[in-house]
Amino acid sequence: MSVDPRQTRGLTVIDGAMVLIIVLLIVQMWLLSATLEAFLAGHREAALPGAIISGLLFVACLVLYLFVDRVDSEVRRGE
Amino acid sequence: MKWFRRPSSAPLWKDEFSVFTADERYVNRRQFTKFLTMTSFAMFAGNLWVLARSLVRRAPVYPAQPVAALGELPVGGSKTFFYPTSAEPCILVRTAAESYAAYSQKCTHLSCAVYYEKESNRLACPCHQGYFAVVDGAPIQGPPQRALPRVRLENKDGQLVATGMEGEQV
Numbered sequence: 001m002s003v004d005p006r007q008t009r010g011l012t013v014i015d016g017a018m019v020l021i022i023v024l025l026i027v028q029m030w031l032l033s034a035t036l037e038a039f040l041a042g043h044r045e046a047a048l049p050g051a052i053i054s055g056l057l058f059v060a061c062l063v064l065y066l067f068v069d070r071v072d073s074e075v076r077r078g079e
Numbered sequence: 080m081k082w083f084r085r086p087s088s089a090p091l092w093k094d095e096f097s098v099f100t101a102d103e104r105y106v107n108r109r110q111f112t113k114f115l116t117m118t119s120f121a122m123f124a125g126n127l128w129v130l131a132r133s134l135v136r137r138a139p140v141y142p143a144q145p146v147a148a149l150g151e152l153p154v155g156g157s158k159t160f161f162y163p164t165s166a167e168p169c170i171l172v173r174t175a176a177e178s179y180a181a182y183s184q185k186c187t188h189l190s191c192a193v194y195y196e197k198e199s200n201r202l203a204c205p206c207h208q209g210y211f212a213v214v215d216g217a218p219i220q221g222p223p224q225r226a227l228p229r230v231r232l233e234n235k236d237g238q239l240v241a242t243g244m245e246g247e248q249v
Contacts, residue, residue: 004101010105011104011105011108014108014109015108017112018108018111021115021116021119022115024119025115025118025122028119028122028123029122031126032126032129035129036125037224037225039129039132040187041225041246044133044136047126047129047130048133050126050129050130051123051127051130054122054123054126054127055123055126057119058119058120058122058123061119062116062119064112064116065112065113068108068109068112069109069112072105072108072109076105
């Protein structure tokens, strides 16, 4: 049974994007716990940079998701 | 570059529940990526909540409350009291002849009650072996990461009076 090289390539690309999202998510989880810890310790000045960086990380995740979605659409439906 | 996929002419269930193994791998990965992205949004929302709480700041009002008479405690002695409300346990320690320190008794790890260890001159949490310095309430060992909120003390006519809290959790 032959494997379509385009399908395999698509899966590799999606796997790479998924690993990137996981790394970004781990950073975001650490960021939230660190910001919360600082806030509870009375350091309110950490909240704004924390929220901005978290927002940027979310946007990066969203872009990667859209990329995965597009690759999925292209490979499976040949669009 | 196209950011969004073109809407498929096939029904959604056909697109999401493929009968082909090769397609199934794609669907699983895409759905998992969507879940990860939503989790990322939840993290962002958490950060926004922290930001909102830090912007909406209410200045707390603390009552003046007598805690103990000067000389009531021996050096190295401690006493518990409640401040600023009856639900907030605190601990007063006489660290030297002319020196007193008072802190919230709730451990900043998981809120167990801390007690004064005279032998090692530190505040100890028995639940997870967390320790705090008596001088400033800073964590010195164990899981706690934050200092104990400190009770401001004033000497008024031979009475130690609690007048406020410093570094209190919001």
